Amino acid sequence: xxxxxxxxxxxxxxxxxxxxxxxxxxxxxxxxxxxxxxxxxxxxxxxxxxxxxxxxxxxxxxxxxxxxxxxxxxxxxxxxxxxxxxxxxxxxxxxxxxxxxxxxxxxxxxxxxxxxxxxxxxxxxxxxxxxxxxxxxxxxxxxxxxxxxxxxxxxxxxxxxxxxxxxxxxxxxxxxxxxxxxxxxxxxxxxxxxxxxxxxxxxxxxxxxxxxxxxxxxxxxxxxxxxxxxxxxxxxxxxxxxxxxxxxxxxxxxxxxxxxxxxxxxxxxxxxxxxxxxxxxxxxxxxxxxxxxxx
Amino acid sequence: xxxxxxxxxxxxxxxxxxxxxxxxxxxxxxxxxxxxxxxxxxxxxxxxxxxxxxxxxxxxxxxxxxxxxxxxxxxxxxxxxxxxxxxxxxxxxxxxxxxxxxxxxxxxxxxxxxxxxxxxxxxxxxxxxxxxxxxxxxxxxxxxxxxxxxxxxxxxxxxxxxxxxxxxxxxxxxxxxxxxxxxxxxxxxxxxxxxxxxxxxxxxxxxxxxxxxxxxxxxxxxxxxxxxxxxxxxxxxxxxxxxxxxxxxxxxxxxxxxxxxxxxxxxxxxxxxxxxxxxxxxxxxxxxxxxxxxxxxxxxxxxxx
Numbered sequence: 001x002x003x004x005x006x007x008x009x010x011x012x013x014x015x016x017x018x019x020x021x022x023x024x025x026x027x028x029x030x031x032x033x034x035x036x037x038x039x040x041x042x043x044x045x046x047x048x049x050x051x052x053x054x055x056x057x058x059x060x061x062x063x064x065x066x067x068x069x070x071x072x073x074x075x076x077x078x079x080x081x082x083x084x085x086x087x088x089x090x091x092x093x094x095x096x097x098x099x100x101x102x103x104x105x106x107x108x109x110x111x112x113x114x115x116x117x118x119x120x121x122x123x124x125x126x127x128x129x130x131x132x133x134x135x136x137x138x139x140x141x142x143x144x145x146x147x148x149x150x151x152x153x154x155x156x157x158x159x160x161x162x163x164x165x166x167x168x169x170x171x172x173x174x175x176x177x178x179x180x181x182x183x184x185x186x187x188x189x190x191x192x193x194x195x196x197x198x199x200x201x202x203x204x205x206x207x208x209x210x211x212x213x214x215x216x217x218x219x220x221x222x223x224x225x226x227x228x229x230x231x232x233x234x235x236x237x238x239x240x241x242x243x244x245x246x247x248x249x250x251x252x253x254x255x256x257x258x259x260x261x262x263x264x265x266x267x268x269x270x271x272x273x274x275x276x277x278x279x280x281x282x283x284x285x286x287x288x289x290x291x292x293x294x295x
Numbered sequence: 296x297x298x299x300x301x302x303x304x305x306x307x308x309x310x311x312x313x314x315x316x317x318x319x320x321x322x323x324x325x326x327x328x329x330x331x332x333x334x335x336x337x338x339x340x341x342x343x344x345x346x347x348x349x350x351x352x353x354x355x356x357x358x359x360x361x362x363x364x365x366x367x368x369x370x371x372x373x374x375x376x377x378x379x380x381x382x383x384x385x386x387x388x389x390x391x392x393x394x395x396x397x398x399x400x401x402x403x404x405x406x407x408x409x410x411x412x413x414x415x416x417x418x419x420x421x422x423x424x425x426x427x428x429x430x431x432x433x434x435x436x437x438x439x440x441x442x443x444x445x446x447x448x449x450x451x452x453x454x455x456x457x458x459x460x461x462x463x464x465x466x467x468x469x470x471x472x473x474x475x476x477x478x479x480x481x482x483x484x485x486x487x488x489x490x491x492x493x494x495x496x497x498x499x500x501x502x503x504x505x506x507x508x509x510x511x512x513x514x515x516x517x518x519x520x521x522x523x524x525x526x527x528x529x530x531x532x533x534x535x536x537x538x539x540x541x542x543x544x545x546x547x548x549x550x551x552x553x554x555x556x557x558x559x560x561x562x563x564x565x566x567x568x569x570x571x572x573x574x575x576x577x578x579x580x581x582x583x584x585x586x587x588x589x590x591x592x593x594x595x596x597x598x599x600x
Contacts, residue, residue: 116554170337
């Protein structure tokens with residue numbers, strides 16, 4: 001009884017948040033899944049239960065296949081690009097360099113700005129006009145004599161999504177840099193020193209001491225970048241709008257809800273996005289919970 | 296912030312010729328050059344935004360976009376301000392109270408989950424954290440329906456139509472609720488560093504949970520409040536998805552208005568870019584002045600790292 005008295009007030013204080021999370025996160029997710037399993041394909045009908053029909057029939061639509069492909073290309077390029085660039089920047093600064101504070105501030109600033117704002121300039125920078133019609137980066141390459149670098153950017157049907165990842169890398173690599181920098185600095189100096197005394201070259205110190213210790217940081221960065229990538233929306237809307245050429249599931253969902261007025265279809269797409277994110281976020285959360293419980 | 300130059304002398308000790316030192320100097324040069332090169336690349340979009348925003352209509356021509364303005368003018372900024380001002384006001388009404396409420400909720404949750412734990416607190420915390428990662432698309436459609444319901448209920452009770460869906464309070468509620476996970480995480484990780492003995496001592500003295508919170512925990516919470524307020528302010532200011540689903544023309548925040556201005560073919564480049572800069576000033580100011588706290592919010596998002 002005294003034990004209950006000890007923890008009950010705490011539970012009561014958290015209760016409003018528990019209710020809010022239960023309703024707004026889990027309740028809404030459940031509601032959305034249920035909606036996805038009905039045939040409510042317009043805004044007025046009641047909609048009856050049809051099971052997984054919508055989940056299956058979505059794959060018959062060409063546009064869905066395109067948007068899934070786009071999401072995969074975007075995710076691969078963005079995650080790899082931001083990880084590599086962020087790691088490189090942290091590696092270059094790791095041992096301390098004059099003006100480090102300034103470098104960090106500037107590499108990180110894109111995170112503070114919304115994509116709706118920077119989309120204005122990225123849309124222009126990645127304009128597809130070439131040679132005499134060139135603007136933006138193509139214009140810059142043209143005047144620098146680097147004509148071969150000109151291309152269609154996000155209007156390229158095959159690699160357009162790779163171009164779309166460039167602004168995303170621009171925004172997130174500073175964050176990855178900060179994560180890795182904290183990771184590098186978290187490696188105890190005496191561990192490195194011990195390895196050096198044992199005759200390791202600087203390269204071997206990295207290979208066998210520093211890099212293995214960075215694994216948890218890399219995993220965190222991977223999860224964060226990956227889950228951002230799968231639900232990317234602002235960036236696409238700001239740079240290219242609702243065009244098939246840069247369609248991703250999140251934009252397709254918007255079209256289903258606002259343009260086609262098809263709630264069941266919108267809910268189905270949304271459910272797929274949730275499933276894709278859950279697939280690797282849930283194992284990660286379980287893993288951190290377990291790690292936490294081990295002293 | 297402080298910089299540690301060459302750390303270990305051992306390399307030089309084993310290499311009396313000073314070759315290592317020369318090589319260290321050389322690699323530092325390479326590192327610095329690369330860092331500066333990336334700096335320039337990172338700043339390209341800012342350069343374009345800035346120079347274009349000060350150009351008169353006649354110069355806002357794509358062919359000359361890389362050049363500095365021949366005539367500097369504030370005209371595009373003036374027009375952008377006129378168009379964007381209502382949205383900026385809506386964003387202030389949303390982000391200032393929103394960030395404060397988020398901080399209070401996060402502080403209470405973080406306190407309980409770190410210092411006044413109950414059975415199953417770990418599992419509950421993990422269930423909270425999942426809320427940080429969920430794609431908001433997955434809750435969007437039901438959320439609209441729920442807020443419409445709230446509208447009906449409040450209209451029946453007070454006679455005022457449209458309080459939640461299509462208005463700032465609904466958007467504010469949404470941001471506060473979906474901000475609970477990150478705010479709880481930041482405060483919990485901060486409160487873990489308060490020694491348990493302090494809490495125990497307070498308990499022994501007969502203080503209850505709220506008393507301990509008020510007189511032991513809250514007085515040292517300043518930095519965590521700063522982190523959460525800045526973090527929540529920035530995400531509410533920059534959000535587009537919730538805003539575009541849940542607000543109407545009267546309550547459009549800055550991002551939605553900016554998107555409408557920037558999407559219009561008829562608006563000259565210079566005005567679009569001035570509007571984009573204008574919309575970014577609040578978050579940029581916070582970032583420059585309080586970058587340290589912004590950073591900590593970022594790192595908290597990375598869980599344990």
